[in-house]
Amino acid sequence: xxxxxxxxxxxxxxxxxxxxxxxxxxxxxxxxxxxxxxxxxxxxxxxxxxxxxxxxxxxxxxxxxxxxxxxxxxxxxxxxxxxxxxxxxxxxxxxxxxxxxxxxxxxxxxxxxxxxxxxxxxxxxxxxxxxxxxxxxxxxxxxxxxxxxxxxxxxxxxxxxxxxxxxxxxxxxxxxxxxxxxxxxxxxxxxxxxxxxxxxxxxxxxxxxxxxxxxxxxxxxxxxxxxxxxxxxxxxxxxxxxxxxxxx
Numbered sequence: 001x002x003x004x005x006x007x008x009x010x011x012x013x014x015x016x017x018x019x020x021x022x023x024x025x026x027x028x029x030x031x032x033x034x035x036x037x038x039x040x041x042x043x044x045x046x047x048x049x050x051x052x053x054x055x056x057x058x059x060x061x062x063x064x065x066x067x068x069x070x071x072x073x074x075x076x077x078x079x080x081x082x083x084x085x086x087x088x089x090x091x092x093x094x095x096x097x098x099x100x101x102x103x104x105x106x107x108x109x110x111x112x113x114x115x116x117x118x119x120x121x122x123x124x125x126x127x128x129x130x131x132x133x134x135x136x137x138x139x140x141x142x143x144x145x146x147x148x149x150x151x152x153x154x155x156x157x158x159x160x161x162x163x164x165x166x167x168x169x170x171x172x173x174x175x176x177x178x179x180x181x182x183x184x185x186x187x188x189x190x191x192x193x194x195x196x197x198x199x200x201x202x203x204x205x206x207x208x209x210x211x212x213x214x215x216x217x218x219x220x221x222x223x224x225x226x227x228x229x230x231x232x233x234x235x236x237x238x239x240x241x242x243x244x245x246x247x248x
Contacts, residue, residue, distance in 0.1 A: 037144030049091025071095035
């Protein structure tokens with residue numbers, strides 16, 4: 001795809017963000033007194049991601065798999081991380097989840113403002129105090145009956161291979177007795193590769209796997225739970241890649 005077209009599509013994304021900002025601000029202002037979990041503001045913000053997916057003509061997104069019948073039952077959702085475009089794809093999942101995201105994203109004008117109003121969670125890499133604060137914010141959102149979305153690889157895979165999963169999401173789920181919700185993502189690495197902001201043609205799928213209950217588990221069970229979820233996501237991703245006509 002030409003550089004000119006890629007710039008034009010980024011302009012579309014920037015325009016959507018500017019148009020969405022007053023809507024998110026209005027919903028935040030109206031609902032903040034009674035919506036402690038910022039569910040409404042967050043869901044409004046997530047619809048900007050849906051709009052991006054609809055208006056970028058070279059992207060084709062689908063969500064498949066398990067349907068969640070109670071959107072206010074809190075889950076610790078985890079997914080593999082292929083690209084910045086994962087955010088736009090997973091926004092199509094039809095219930096609200098707060099995102100754990102690195103500090104740099106919160107510093108982006110307009111985008112970062114909406115993330116704060118939506119109640120997303122900031123973390124500074126390599127900072128133990130920031131990680132502790134982020135974990136407490138994750139617990140806070142879950143106690144307020146809002147799911148949290150965590151990417152346990154911690155960074156985007158450079159070649160599409162699944163990286164090791166970190167323990168944090170699984171420790172929180174076990175500690176609070178809440179289910180893990182695995183989501184397998186495939187295809188987004190073609191939409192925008194690691195270390196590049198060029199927008200490219202891609203088809204991508206987010207597949208929601210069955211929730212995994214953690215009732216009765218202890219901290220000693222975290223490594224096995226982590227590895228089990230990683231294997232499930234890896235196998236599901238391979239199946240999605242076959243659907244997309246790609247090699248795993």
